[in-house]
Amino acid sequence: MDHRILTHQQILHKINRIAYQIYEANVDETQIVLAGIEGGGLDFARKIKRALEKICTAEILLCKVGMDKANPLTSxxxxxxxxxxxxxxxxxxxxxxxxxxxxxxxxxKHFLETPLKQLKTAVLVDRNYKRFPVKADFKGLSLSTSLEEHVRVDFSTRNYGVYLD
Incomplete structure (x- = not known):
């Protein structure tokens, strides 16, 4: 049984709020790179890019980040x-x-191997269960879940949703 925890409208609101937060953190920049992790992260980055382009004049570059999520150490x-x-x-x-x-x-780690002006992170859902010392600078929702629960983000239809399975 899956439970919808974010509706389409709530997701759109969170995308816009995150876009404004990114803009505020980069108000003097002429270029902002949104690096979306392949899969849901890239889909989310595309949506943030559209929202950012409506509110700021900076050039928004989209970068696809690929990795083997099952074996990130060896690939x-x-x-x-x-x-x-x-x-x-x-x-x-x-x-x-x-x-x-x-x-x-x-x-x-990949991006820190290159000199940058600034590196921030953005996620739609932060599950508050981490093995590594990384935080989301911009997040849509903080959610405490058990290890057995699964959070699923669906951007595949016109009616987006976030579900707890």
């Missing part, structure tokens, strides 16, 4: 942008759900 993190395209820029690493922090910490 490299890849990006759709060259290092020179995000070096010395402000980056927001985006994922849909922050559970253990594994995906986010490996993404952060």
């Amino acid at each position: 490299p993190v890849t990006t759709s942008l060259k290092v020179s395209e995000y070096q010395d820029r402000s980056i927001v690493l985006v994922d849909d759900v922050l559970k253990s922090g594994t995906t986010l910490i490996f993404g952060v």
Whole structure:
């Protein structure tokens, strides 16, 4: 049995709120890189990009971040942008759900190997269960869950939803 914990309208509101927070943290920037982790993170980053483009004049670059989520230690993190395209820029690493922090910490590690102006993180749902010392700078919802519960974000239809399975 799955329970809807965020409706379409609530998700849209959280996307807009996060976009404003990102803008406020980057008000003087001419370029902001949204680095979406492949899957739900990239979908979420695309939605934030559209919202940001409505409220600020900065150029918003979308970067796809790829990694083997099952084996992040043994496989490299890849990006759709060259290092020179995000070096010395402000980056927001985006994922849909922050559970253990594994995906986010490996993404952060990758970007910290390059000089940056600023690196922030954004998630739609922060499950408050972390194995790594990583936090979401911008988050839509904090949710305390058990290890057996699963949070599912569905951006596949016109009626977005976040579900607790």
